[in-house]
Amino acid sequence: MKRLQIGVASTTLSNGLHVVVAPDETAPVVTVGVYYKIGFRLEPQGRSGFAHLFEHMMFQGSANAPKMQHIKLINSSGGMLNGSTSYDVTNYYEAVPSNALERVLWLEADRMRALKVDDENLKNQRDVVKEEVRVNVMNQPYGGFPWLDMPPVAFRNWANAHNFYGDFADLDAADLRDVQTFFKTYYIPNNAVLLMLGDVKPEEGLALAKKYFADISPGPPPPFADPTEPEQHQERRGHVEEKFGTLPAMAIGYLMPKRRTPDWYAMALLDQALQGSRAGRIHRELVLEKQIAVEAGGGIDDLFGYNGPTQLTTRILHKPEYSSDATLAAFDEVIRDVREHGISADELEQLKVKWRSDYYATLEGGRGGYMPKYGLMHLLACFTLFDNETQLVNTILDGFLAVTREQVHAAAKKYLVNEKRAIVFRTPVRTNAKEAA
Amino acid sequence: MAAGAREVPNVAPALAAERAVTWPKRTSARFSNGLEVILAQSHSIPKFHGELFFRSGNAAAIDRAPGLAEMTATVVRTGTAKRASRQIEEDLRRIGADLSSGAGADTSAISFAGLSEFAEPLLSLVNELAREASFPEGEFERERRQKLEEVKLNRSDPGFLASERLRKILFGPHPYGQVAPSQEQVAAYQREDLQSVYREFFTPENGILLLVGDFDPAEMLKIAEKVFGSWSGKKPQAKVSAEPLAPRGRRVSLVHVPGAVQTQILSGCHAITRKHPDWVKLGLTNSLYGGAFNSRLVMNIREDKGYTYSPRSSVHALRQHGYFSVSAAVRNEVVAASLTEILYEMDKLRSIPVPEAELADAQNYLSGVFSMGLATQEGLLSQFSTVALNELPGDYLETYRQKVRALTPADLMATARKYLDSANMQIVVVGDRAQIQEQAALFGPLEIYDAQGTPLS
Numbered sequence: 001m002k003r004l005q006i007g008v009a010s011t012t013l014s015n016g017l018h019v020v021v022a023p024d025e026t027a028p029v030v031t032v033g034v035y036y037k038i039g040f041r042l043e044p045q046g047r048s049g050f051a052h053l054f055e056h057m058m059f060q061g062s063a064n065a066p067k068m069q070h071i072k073l074i075n076s077s078g079g080m081l082n083g084s085t086s087y088d089v090t091n092y093y094e095a096v097p098s099n100a101l102e103r104v105l106w107l108e109a110d111r112m113r114a115l116k117v118d119d120e121n122l123k124n125q126r127d128v129v130k131e132e133v134r135v136n137v138m139n140q141p142y143g144g145f146p147w148l149d150m151p152p153v154a155f156r157n158w159a160n161a162h163n164f165y166g167d168f169a170d171l172d173a174a175d176l177r178d179v180q181t182f183f184k185t186y187y188i189p190n191n192a193v194l195l196m197l198g199d200v201k202p203e204e205g206l207a208l209a210k211k212y213f214a215d216i217s218p219g220p221p222p223p224f225a226d227p228t229e230p231e232q233h234q235e236r237r238g239h240v241e242e243k244f245g246t247l248p249a250m251a252i253g254y255l256m257p258k259r260r261t262p263d264w265y266a267m268a269l270l271d272q273a274l275q276g277s278r279a280g281r282i283h284r285e286l287v288l289e290k291q292i293a294v295e296a297g298g299g300i301d302d303l304f305g306y307n308g309p310t311q312l313t314t315r316i317l318h319k320p321e322y323s324s325d326a327t328l329a330a331f332d333e334v335i336r337d338v339r340e341h342g343i344s345a346d347e348l349e350q351l352k353v354k355w356r357s358d359y360y361a362t363l364e365g366g367r368g369g370y371m372p373k374y375g376l377m378h379l380l381a382c383f384t385l386f387d388n389e390t391q392l393v394n395t396i397l398d399g400f401l402a403v404t405r406e407q408v409h410a411a412a413k414k415y416l417v418n419e420k421r422a423i424v425f426r427t428p429v430r431t432n433a434k435e436a437a
Numbered sequence: 438m439a440a441g442a443r444e445v446p447n448v449a450p451a452l453a454a455e456r457a458v459t460w461p462k463r464t465s466a467r468f469s470n471g472l473e474v475i476l477a478q479s480h481s482i483p484k485f486h487g488e489l490f491f492r493s494g495n496a497a498a499i500d501r502a503p504g505l506a507e508m509t510a511t512v513v514r515t516g517t518a519k520r521a522s523r524q525i526e527e528d529l530r531r532i533g534a535d536l537s538s539g540a541g542a543d544t545s546a547i548s549f550a551g552l553s554e555f556a557e558p559l560l561s562l563v564n565e566l567a568r569e570a571s572f573p574e575g576e577f578e579r580e581r582r583q584k585l586e587e588v589k590l591n592r593s594d595p596g597f598l599a600s601e602r603l604r605k606i607l608f609g610p611h612p613y614g615q616v617a618p619s620q621e622q623v624a625a626y627q628r629e630d631l632q633s634v635y636r637e638f639f640t641p642e643n644g645i646l647l648l649v650g651d652f653d654p655a656e657m658l659k660i661a662e663k664v665f666g667s668w669s670g671k672k673p674q675a676k677v678s679a680e681p682l683a684p685r686g687r688r689v690s691l692v693h694v695p696g697a698v699q700t701q702i703l704s705g706c707h708a709i710t711r712k713h714p715d716w717v718k719l720g721l722t723n724s725l726y727g728g729a730f731n732s733r734l735v736m737n738i739r740e741d742k743g744y745t746y747s748p749r750s751s752v753h754a755l756r757q758h759g760y761f762s763v764s765a766a767v768r769n770e771v772v773a774a775s776l777t778e779i780l781y782e783m784d785k786l787r788s789i790p791v792p793e794a795e796l797a798d799a800q801n802y803l804s805g806v807f808s809m810g811l812a813t814q815e816g817l818l819s820q821f822s823t824v825a826l827n828e829l830p831g832d833y834l835e836t837y838r839q840k841v842r843a844l845t846p847a848d849l850m851a852t853a854r855k856y857l858d859s860a861n862m863q864i865v866v867v868g869d870r871a872q873i874q875e876q877a878a879l880f881g882p883l884e885i886y887d888a889q890g891t892p893l894s
Contacts, residue, residue: 078805
């Protein structure tokens with residue numbers, strides 16, 4: 001088996017900023033990212049959607065790059081850029097020809113140092129975010145299902161359970177003061193990691209990081225939301241409406257163990273046995289064999305990037321001629337089988353080969369052809385921020401390849417239990433007039 | 438240096454010297470059965486990516502049924518003479534491979550990726566699917582039901598409805614005029630039709646095999662020859678459809694979706710194919726107009742006015758005819774305002790030369806993004822397949838960037854005047870007529886349809 005070794009150099013500046021360089025001179029391209037250790041969980045009540053709205057604001061102007069300059073400079077340097085917000089991290093990244101590295105670092109440092117936005121910017125991005133929510137969720141069949149529908153059903157702590165795209169009233173209530181306070185509190189070098197991947201030498205990358213970021217003052221350790229959930233003792237169920245589609249749907253989520261515990265590795269492989277590719281048991285049974293479902297699949301939400309309560313989720317769209325009870329019973333039969341018998345040796349072998357193959361694919365891409373090494377960047381950032389062990393990128397694969405049948409079986413028995421799951425049923429309001437009775 | 442002294446500049450640093458962009462060498466071959474094979478090395482990860490294309494898609498099968506090539510390609514993976522569906526899926530997993538099969542208007546394809554150490558088993562499986570697919574009755578019926586549900590769901594997807602209507606308007610009875618089959622057409626598919634499409638389209642003379650990854654090209658070529666060499670089959674007769682007439686005069690079609698909380702705008706016109714000498718010019722004009730984030734359209738209706746989240750313009754190079762389109766999902770109250778800006782930005786390009794600095798920015802963007810493909814196996818494969826499928830010159834990749842950089846503001850104005858005429862744009866709006874009909878009617882003679890495509894008064 002060919003061993004892949006990623007060269008990684010890392011350091012921490014005196015202001016607390018982690019810096020990671022993964023050199024690769026194959027292509028004259030460099031991917032740069034800054035990850036801040038914040039996410040949806042710490043939005044206060046009354047400010048749902050704020051972390052995502054704030055992420056938009058980060059493109060709206062910094063001390064020396066007024067509105068539109070940031071995007072203009074990246075694009076005109078030959079690159080593409082984006083950002084994303086999730087439960088526990090917010091990231092900003094760009095892929096540029098490598099001769100633009102210094103410019104990109106200047107931009108990222110400028111907006112880490114001082115955001116410069118006004119009411120007009122805020123109003124503009126609030127409008128944009130509302131249209132984003134409309135186009136992705138409100139005006140789409142099965143929009144937001146299950147990622148927006150599940151948290152309020154699955155979790156009791158508001159930090160984990162609220163609508164992180166944002167209720168429009170909360171978006172309207174967010175003001176410039178909130179933006180500045182949030183920035184000062186969380187957007188500090190000691191709460192972040194800077195990553196450079198691709199056509200950059202480690203010494204060069206570290207020197208440039210010092211040049212542009214060393215003067216940024218650290219801040220007091222920011223307060224984090226306590227994401228602790230009260231223990232769940234009973235299955236939880238919720239019901240929502242589907243406005244457009246005619247197929248009834250359901251999503252089932254089981255609580256996951258903490259990251260990087262032995263159970264975590266086993267659950268990752270169990271997840272693949274259940275729903276990785278068309279060979280997965282859920283798809284095989286519900287879609288191919290019993291033909292109850294039109295779609296059945298899912299996974300663990302950001303296996304490497306979660307740092308709080310999360311779930312292993314399955315999303316099912318089933319034929320209307322089967323009741324939701326019958327569909328759930330078919331799903332439960334798959335779960336019952338793996339709880340009772342575990343998985344076979346041959347199955348585990350296959351899963352491990354596929355796991356290795358998928359891991360390599362993640363390292364190279366992960367965001368299409370235009371954001372090379374996104375997956376590697378994500379792993380390095382999460383291993384740095386959550387585990388303080390950047391080099392895990394080269395050893396973590398071994399943990400998955402060492403999982404035994406017994407561990408997978410034990411994980412199924414421990415975690416795939418009704419008392420630790422939540423189910424959301426999404427019922428169509430329409431019936432198709434063309435369908436025969 | 439004194440502690441705390443700040444030496445960070447207040448202006449963006451200049452760009453360093455550009456590093457050379459070098460595309461990997463392509464190894465090409467043509468087997469005696471006519472199969473074209475193109476290989477390139479990329480050792481980033483111990484995997485390889487591949488595509489087996491056939492130069493025939495839904496357009497070539499339209500006289501039998503719309504969407505038939507897509508249905509055929511979908512069912513191909515569900516069984517062969519040697520392996521049933523479950524076996525195929527587990528064998529893929531066993532060798533760490535992913536595989537998909539599908540078809541568009543002009544091509545059918547089997548796409549795959551896997552660990553280099555299992556190259557021969559993966560190519561063997563692809564070969565088996567391409568030559569010995571058995572179209573099991575049960576699998577076909579199951580896939581038919583899946584397709585029916587997909588076709589049903591399309592009718593509540595604003596993006597689909599807009600695209601369907603625009604293609605009808607632009608292409609009429611030409612095969613490109615129908616983007617998806619109807620439920621009735623899917624219900625009427627016959628297994629024998631899938632099998633005959635398969636026999637006709639999936640032949641080595643009609644095929645191109647592209648492989649990019651961690652291998653030695655000479656050795657990989659040997660494996661490909663061993664696996665695919667004994668295959669035989671001629672390419673199908675080329676079908677020529679009557680040239681679609683470009684609609685003249687701006688017209689508006691409203692697809693009525695009661696209660697829609699947002700309106701999908703899609704406006705477009707005929708354009709050109711990749712082989713046309715103006716292709717690079719139109720690509721740059723499009724990018725500056727609305728193809729990049731830093732473009733006139735996005736900076737206007739998103740960053741300045743907040744009407745929309747992801748406006749974009751595109752040039753679509755279908756094999757026989759191309760078209761241009763601009764898309765924006767906007768707040769209902771600003772449909773007229775958005776259309777005004779969309780058309781205004783087009784008109785501006787026709788009469789006011791683009792400033793040199795802005796042009797340089799756009800050229801650098803296109804040029805830089807073009808070479809991103811170098812950094813991943815998928816990116817390389819995508820670039821090579823574009824060249825192969827469109828029969829572009831062998832040095833297309835190597836000369837593209839300099840062609841982009843050679844263009845002038847006069848070139849852009851001439852291109853805008855030739856291809857982007859607001860007076861002839863066809864406009865589609867998908868939304869609630871109660872909210873948007875009056876606004877839409879301001880832009881041209883109006884026709885209204887329901888989501889099923891039935892005209893409404």
